[in-house]
Amino acid sequence: MxxxxxxxxxxxxxxxxxxxxxxxxxxxxxxxxxxxxxxxxxxxxxxxxxxxxxxxxxxxxxxxxxxxxxxxxxxxxxxxxxxxxxxxxxxxxxxxxxxxxxxxxxxxxxxxxxxxxxxxxxxxxxxxxxxxxAVLNAFSFGKSTALVADVGAGSTRVVPVVDGFALHGSAQRSVVGGEALGLQLQKMLLDKHKVEIQPCVRKYGDGDVPAAPAMSDAYLQFRRLEVVRDLKESLCLMPETTLNEELAESTPADPYELPDGQVVLVGSERFKIPEKLMHPDVIGADSTTVATSSKGLHRMLYSALQSSDVDVRRELLNNLILCGGGSALPGLTERVHWEMSQLVPSSLKVRITQMTPVERKFSxxxxxxxxxxxxxxxxxxxxxxxxxxxxxxxxxxxxxx
CATH class of the missing domain: 3.30.420.40 (ATPase, nucleotide binding domain)
Incomplete structure (x- = not known):
């Protein structure tokens, strides 16, 4: 000791x-x-x-x-x-x-x-x-019992916490996290717009940026994903309800200037990429960057809730926490509330803990x-x-x- x-x-x-x-x-x-x-x-x-x-x-x-x-x-x-x-x-x-x-x-x-x-x-x-x-996330908001959804870069995890203990047997995990969404966005831009994301490279003087044989594939992809992450955080929006693809396709595109000066018009991708958190198969089973067998976030929350003791379900629903960098996605809180309200009995109220972006990121x-x-x-x-x-x-x- x-x-x-x-x-x-x-x-x-x-x-x-x-x-x-x-x-x-x-x-x-x-x-x-x-x-x-x-x-x-x-x-x-x-x-x-x-x-x-x-x-x-x-x-x-x-x-x-x-x-x-x-x-x-x-x-x-x-x-x-x-x-x-x-x-x-x-x-x-x-x-x-x-x-x-x-x-x-x-x-x-x-x-x-x-x-x-x-x-x-x-x-x-x-x-x-x-x-x-998950326990630390709950403690950061002064709670010892909570249903914690951590939308991270590498994965999304849902863990019930009861009296300061994480219920591992009820925990849920999906490979669909922020990085997987970024890879999907990168692929969609290449397939639809023929745009290959290039990272920011410092230039000294005029002329084209020279080839970079010393830049490893891993480092190049790391820098590309930095650009994709900024694009995603700047333009992507979670639909209020289940994605209507026809409506998404008719939505005016927003421009985004890439580091190399190219301007890409981002249209339905703004909504399709976030929808992947809720319905991993929304883009199609031919995706090579996101496993389509993963559960959506709301389904993970519901499964974690249902596998927890019936006596704590009401308290868990009243203390739902969305944290991790990916939880700052605009519209996510409202969408999760809507989805969960469709799944649970009307006698149970869904309450999502309010928090600042800093609290979400560092919880x-x-x-x-x-x-x-x-x-x-x-x-x-x-x-x-x-x-x-x-x-x-x-x-x-x-x-x-």
Whole structure:
């Protein structure tokens, strides 16, 4: 057991798109970086952080991108270590002097022993705790019971939280997250408008941008998705009810200027892409970028609700939380409310927690900041001595419930 709270705890939320770090008790994270690490030829150390990744001053200097999660959804622990190392350096924190709290999805708790190994053996932290992100999302809004829908970049997850515990048996997950929608939008623009997204490349003087043989495919796609993400956030809108394709096709297109100066007119794509969250098969089964077998968001919410104890369903519905970067999509809150109202009996009221864009984006980290600063939590830390005596596998199964 570790109960020392003389030095504030350090909180980290390593997400599929971005990672957030800071000290417990703060309102928002102090260090936010893309969850991607770049490497340059003959460079002594990794390139990380928004400014470093985008500040290449020459074609040969462009980094090779390495993502946090590989094609098989397995963590790259070198990337995880680099992200935490960067955060400690940026915030001038000595990890051996701080208890550390990290978040994990309920679906990823199998890697908790590896996380303990990293923190205790590499960073020599005095204490560590892994909290489930759904629980932290609920805590960030002052709730111990809630139905949490986290629309992230890599996936969308729905987890009921009851009395501070995530109900893993009722949890739902879909591969349709923000990145999958971005890939679909990128494909639609290429198929319909013959427009291939090109990333922003700095130019020095007049003339065409030279070819970039040193730019890896992974880094090029990373930069392309940055452009697609901005387009999606600028123009996409969730339909109020189930998408009417004829109406969507007749809606006037909105112009969007790409970094290379091209102007693309975005029409029905503005509505079809968001609709993919609710009905993954809306674009057709020939899609190569989004699995059409996934449940829609409202169906995941309903399934999670139905598989929870009947005694808590009313309270879960009264405390529905939409969080994650993708939840900021205009019209999503209203659409989810409409869909859920069609599914549940009229005697049950659907109430979605109101929140600001910042709260949506950082809710996991904010919940961790709150939890790690509570006096009543201090006795729950796993100490380095416990780790050495009992081992990570045993502690992960008995302490991180």
């Amino acid at each position: 570790y109960c020392g709270d003389e030095v504030g705890a350090f909180v980290g939320d390593v997400g599929s798109l971005s990672s957030k770090f800071g000290y417990a008790g703060e309102d928002t994270p102090n260090c936010i970086v893309p969850s991607i690490v770049g490497s340059k030829p003959n460079a002594p150390r990794s390139v990380l952080g928004q400014s470093a990744l985008f500040a290449a001053r020459g074609i040969d200097a462009l980094p090779q991108a390495i993502s946090l999660v590989d094609d098989k959804n397995a963590y790259d622990w070198d990337v995880v270590e680099t992200l935490w190392t960067h955060a400690f350096e940026q915030l001038h924190a000595n990890p051996s002097e701080h208890a550390i709290l990290a978040s994990l999805s309920p679906f990823d708790m199998a890697v908790a022993p590896k996380y303990m190994e990293l923190m205790f053996e590499t960073f020599r932290a005095p204490a560590f705790f892994v909290a489930k992100d 996991t980290w904010i919940g961790g900041s709150i939890l790690a600063s509570l006096g009543s939590f201090q006795q729950l830390w796993v100490s380095k001595r416990e780790y050495e005596e009992r081992g990570g596998d045993h502690l992960a199964s008995s302490r991180f419930l």
